[in-house]
Amino acid sequence: MALVTYKRPADFDFVDWNLNSLFDSLLGKDCSVKTSGNYPKANIIGKENSYLIALDVPGISKDEISLAFKDNVLTISGERKNEKNEDKETYISREVSYGKFSRSFTLPEGVDTEKIDAQFKDGVLEVTVPKPEKQIQKEIEIKIK
Numbered sequence: 480m481a482l483v484t485y486k487r488p489a490d491f492d493f494v495d496w497n498l499n500s501l502f503d504s505l506l507g508k509d510c511s512v513k514t515s516g517n518y519p520k521a522n523i524i525g526k527e528n529s530y531l532i533a534l535d536v537p538g539i540s541k542d543e544i545s546l547a548f549k550d551n552v553l554t555i556s557g558e559r560k561n562e563k564n565e566d567k568e569t570y571i572s573r574e575v576s577y578g579k580f581s582r583s584f585t586l587p588e589g590v591d592t593e594k595i596d597a598q599f600k601d602g603v604l605e606v607t608v609p610k611p612e613k614q615i616q617k618e619i620e621i622k623i624k
Contacts, residue, residue, distance in 0.1 A: 518580045530608045532584060537602035538575075544604060548592050553608065556581040587611050 524531040534555055536544065544557040561577040589611030596607045 518582050521582060523584070528610055530586070530610065532606040532608065534582065534604040534606070535602065536604055539602070541599040541604075544599070546595075546597055546606065548590075548595060551586050551588055551590065552583050553586055553595070553606065554581060554583045555604065555606070589613060 520535045522531075522533045524533070532553070532555075536557065536559075539557055539559050543559075544555065547554045547556075556579070558579045559577050586608055587610070591609055591611075594609045598605045598607075
């Protein structure tokens with residue numbers, strides 16, 4: 480059996496930029512996404528009263544992750560450390576990335592930062608961000624007089 484080495488282009492920033500521009504134009508600036516480093520995958524779910532950001536971070540403990548919120552931008556960063564001595568290892572395939580990562584999510588104005596909640600379980604970080612009051616749509620019945 481022959482092993483074929485495939486090397487993907489190291490930098491896909493132009494794809495990131497195009498996707499961010501597309502989402503910004505379609506969805507507005509409510510939840511734009513910026514990335515850097517070896518960024519983990521994320522799902523963003525819009526719920527009735529909140530946004531749920533689920534970040535896939537296997538192999539990282541919650542102590543190695545930090546969250547910061549400034550100027551309507553939620554930034555999640557951390558580092559996946561490689562504990563193995565790579566000089567003595569011969570990889571047949573290597574798909575797991577190591578190093579620092581950072582994900583930034585631009586959220587709508589008016590988010591109550593005191594109500595942002597983060598849970599970490601089974602390698603998934605779930606951050607719940609409440610929607611601003613002006614974005615929560617309530618259906619009310621109007622009585623006819």
